[in-house]
Amino acid sequence: MTAEEPAGTAGPEFAGPAAGMPATPGRASGMPGGAASLPGQPPAAATGVSATGVAPGGRTALEAEPRPAGVWILSAAAVRRGDRLAAEAGLGGPVLMETAGRTAATLLWKVAGPFSPREPVVVLAGGGNNGGDGMVLARWVARWAGPAAVKVFLLAEPARLRGEAAVQWSLLARSGVPAIALAGEPAPGARQEARQNPGAEGGVVPAADAFFYHLEAAVARARVVVDALLGVGVRGALRPLAARALQVVGAAGVPVFALDLPSGLDADTGEAAPVVPRATWTVTFAAAKWGLLLGQGPERAGQVFVADIGWPQETGTGAGGTGSETEAGAPGGGSEGFPSARVLEAASVAALLPHRPWDAHKGWAGHVVVAGGRPGQVGAAVLAGTAALQAGAGTVTLAVPAPVRAEAAVHRPEIMTWALPATTGGEWDAAAATALAQREGERRGRVVRVIGPGLGQSPGAAACLAGWLGLDGPPATRGPEDPGPGAGSPAGVPAFPPTVLDADGLNLAARLGIDRLRERPGSFPLVLTPHPGEAARLLGWTTAQVQARRPLAALELARRSGAVAVLKGAGTLVAGPAGDLYACTRGHPGMASAGMGDALAGIVGAMLAQGLEPLAAALAAVFLHALAGELAAPAAGVPVQATEVIARLPAALQRVRRGLPRSAEALGVPGVAWLRPPLAG
Numbered sequence: 001m002t003a004e005e006p007a008g009t010a011g012p013e014f015a016g017p018a019a020g021m022p023a024t025p026g027r028a029s030g031m032p033g034g035a036a037s038l039p040g041q042p043p044a045a046a047t048g049v050s051a052t053g054v055a056p057g058g059r060t061a062l063e064a065e066p067r068p069a070g071v072w073i074l075s076a077a078a079v080r081r082g083d084r085l086a087a088e089a090g091l092g093g094p095v096l097m098e099t100a101g102r103t104a105a106t107l108l109w110k111v112a113g114p115f116s117p118r119e120p121v122v123v124l125a126g127g128g129n130n131g132g133d134g135m136v137l138a139r140w141v142a143r144w145a146g147p148a149a150v151k152v153f154l155l156a157e158p159a160r161l162r163g164e165a166a167v168q169w170s171l172l173a174r175s176g177v178p179a180i181a182l183a184g185e186p187a188p189g190a191r192q193e194a195r196q197n198p199g200a201e202g203g204v205v206p207a208a209d210a211f212f213y214h215l216e217a218a219v220a221r222a223r224v225v226v227d228a229l230l231g232v233g234v235r236g237a238l239r240p241l242a243a244r245a246l247q248v249v250g251a252a253g254v255p256v257f258a259l260d261l262p263s264g265l266d267a268d269t270g271e272a273a274p275v276v277p278r279a280t281w282t283v284t285f286a287a288a289k290w291g292l293l294l295g296q297g298p299e300r301a302g303q304v305f306v307a308d309i310g311w312p313q314e315t316g317t318g319a320g321g322t323g324s325e326t327e328a329g330a331p332g333g334g335s336e337g338f339p340s341a342r343v344l345e346a347a348s349v350a351a352l353l354p355h356r357p358w359d360a361h362k363g364w365a366g367h368v369v370v371a372g373g374r375p376g377q378v379g380a381a382v383l384a385g386t387a388a389l390q391a392g393a394g395t396v397t398l399a400v401p402a403p404v405r406a407e408a409a410v411h412r413p414e415i416m417t418w419a420l421p422a423t424t425g426g427e428w429d430a431a432a433a434t435a436l437a438q439r440e441g442e443r444r445g446r447v448v449r450v451i452g453p454g455l456g457q458s459p460g461a462a463a464c465l466a467g468w469l470g471l472d473g474p475p476a477t478r479g480p481e482d483p484g485p486g487a488g489s490p491a492g493v494p495a496f497p498p499t500v501l502d503a504d505g506l507n508l509a510a511r512l513g514i515d516r517l518r519e520r521p522g523s524f525p526l527v528l529t530p531h532p533g534e535a536a537r538l539l540g541w542t543t544a545q546v547q548a549r550r551p552l553a554a555l556e557l558a559r560r561s562g563a564v565a566v567l568k569g570a571g572t573l574v575a576g577p578a579g580d581l582y583a584c585t586r587g588h589p590g591m592a593s594a595g596m597g598d599a600l601a602g603i604v605g606a607m608l609a610q611g612l613e614p615l616a617a618a619l620a621a622v623f624l625h626a627l628a629g630e631l632a633a634p635a636a637g638v639p640v641q642a643t644e645v646i647a648r649l650p651a652a653l654q655r656v657r658r659g660l661p662r663s664a665e666a667l668g669v670p671g672v673a674w675l676r677p678p679l680a681g
């Protein structure tokens with residue numbers, strides 16, 4: 001699925017410019033590219049749409065139109081709620097399970113088929129609905145390839161099965177699929193029995209040891225093992241028999257196809273015991289689960305597909321809730337469930353990108369001023385500035401301490417430099433705060449600041465930052481609507497232009513106090529781009545706490561600062577102050593290298609400079625950055641340097657504009673989307 005589609009054949013997701021994003025991240029009126037919000041939309045409350053998924057008062061264009069919605073990321077509690085709402089709407093558990101199991105069987109055929117009795121598919125099923133999914137899959141494999149092409153091991157007592165799992169077990173018996181079930185959980189010291197599905201081969205296999213003997217033998221000659229032991233219903237530590245079964249599967253080295261989640265993976269946090277399988281593929285139902293993106297999830301889940309199982313659309317979008325509604329039995333007790341988020345898609349990003357008119361001039365695309373580059377860290381500012389240029393900014397200036405101006409100027413002839421007041425040691429002088437505003441005031445057109453790459457944390461830098469944010473007075477001396485002294489300028493450039501805070505800009509802001517960012521004059525547009533360490537400093541958490549609760553950390557950053565927050569790291573999250581939350585599943589571990597953050601800050605600046613609202617700018621920048629990182633790497637995880645990524649930004653822009661293959665076109669199975677598509681390159 002790495003082939004590009006020709007322009008104009010990209011399918012309905014590309015049908016209109018409004019595709020895919022909340023009203024808030026639309027382009028601002030009067031900005032390049034035209035109009036902003038989507039007219040005539042009912043308020044969120046009327047649509048049942050979660051406040052975390054869309055801006056208040058609006059809903060996404062995708063939801064408004066009769067076409068497949070994008071992929072959601074939900075907590076286990078939200079998934080339960082979605083299942084319940086679907087059932088209330090008339091799509092009960094058996095229908096959903098049949099759809100899940102059959103879709104999974106189709107996908108399994110695509111990735112590991114065709115099947116034959118010589119190498120049967122082994123399904124390890126549990127006693128809950130995840131096991132039920134596995135039994136549906138087995139039934140369909142049997143219909144397509146014959147009953148001998150699949151074998152089911154049920155790690156549960158058939159007589160104790162309830163609901164849909166019990167129904168599936170009895171249907172399996174009629175289908176002739178060989179199946180072996182375990183008789184009961186072990187009472188200490190008790191003799192365990194396993195018995196075969198009476199409808200299949202008949203007979204009794206004594207003792208748990210015999211069950212595992214047969215499982216081991218079957219797995220050894222299996223083409224693929226389907227892990228249908230546990231899904232979102234797992235509670236607490238794995239019980240011994242479940243752990244033993246998973247150990248057998250893991251030890252065999254056979255490819256694993258996990259249903260919903262690798263068994264035992266925490267659906268919310270991605271925590272996993274060592275025996276949790278390392279699946280080659282995972283097909284997750286209705287929506288992605290947070291645990292597939294966080295913690296150990298990406299390691300254990302392998303290639304993840306998201307299968308649409310037919311939740312009514314309002315169920316899918318409304319299921320998210322805040323994640324805070326406590327449900328009995330939800331993993332993590334429910335209260336720790338994370339809010340819902342949407343996966344960032346190329347088509348949605350394409351709809352956000354500015355359209356450059358034929359008669360565009362450099363002023364049209366704005367002016368990015370990078371404030372940073374202290375002695376020894378000039379490269380950081382250069383990277384941010386170069387990335388801004390490559391991402392389409394009209395002009396770029398590096399505003400640096402005077403002694404390093406020449407050093408900053410030699411890298412790119414297209415980039416201008418301003419020498420700002422410095423101390424004798426070459427660090428920032430507090431006078432640079434007003435000097436920068438004055439230089440900006442001499443320019444026409446839209447100015448955007450990227451503050452932080454190579455800024456340092458000297459007292460002068462701290463004073464400058466406070467001035468640039470309009471927070472140099474005592475706390476709350478002026479309200480957010482009062483622009484304060486120095487607002488406006490001869491050329492009409494606001495004294496507090498849209499701003500990106502990165503690196504030491506964030507570390508210094510943490511010293512000011514993140515909550516003070518809400519007091520910034522006129523609530524000028526602000527985007528924060530912290531890595532987990534910087535986020536921890538801003539929030540007063542530890543880095544481990546940030547990483548353990550990334551969705552909450554991103555939302556908390558946005559809420560407390562009143563700004564858009566980009567929480568970097570594997571699976572970058574973008575949060576808006578109104579509670580919007582998005583996850584980027586593109587990019588790869590090879591992008592964990594020096595200067596990558598500087599590049600991202602520059603790209604956000606370029607998007608703001610081209611007139612995007614802060615949330616849209618952050619979303620577009622994060623996606624383009626990740627895609628450029630993919631284009632720069634020959635394979636996932638191969639180290640790439642920031643300069644290589646920056647060089648690919650125009651290609652990434654072009655890809656997004658032309659339309660990448662839709663993630664919903666995974667392997668040609670309708671209704672199945674990639675969570676993390678193969679590298680774009």
Ligand SMILES: NC(=O)C1=CN([C@@H]2O[C@H](COP(=O)(O)OP(=O)(O)OC[C@H]3O[C@@H](n4cnc5c(N)ncnc54)[C@H](OP(=O)(O)O)[C@@H]3O)[C@@H](O)[C@H]2O)[C@@H](O)CC1
Pocket residue numbers: 083092093096097098100126127128129130131133156229230231232233234235236237238239242259260261285309
């Ligand atoms: N509902 C729907 O509409 C749809 C649901 N769908 C599917 O259902 C899945 C959720 O099903 P679920 O809720 O039945 O839970 P599930 O993951 O099978 O686990 C329960 C089983 O695990 C056991 N068990 C628990 N903890 C354990 C431990 N620590 N160690 C060992 N065992 C443990 C527990 O045993 P018990 O406590 O009952 O003795 C019980 O047997 C979901 O992931 C998706 O795949 C799809 O078909 C779409 C429609």
Ligand SMILES: [K+]
Pocket residue numbers: 130227228229230231258259260261262263
């Ligand atoms: K599973």
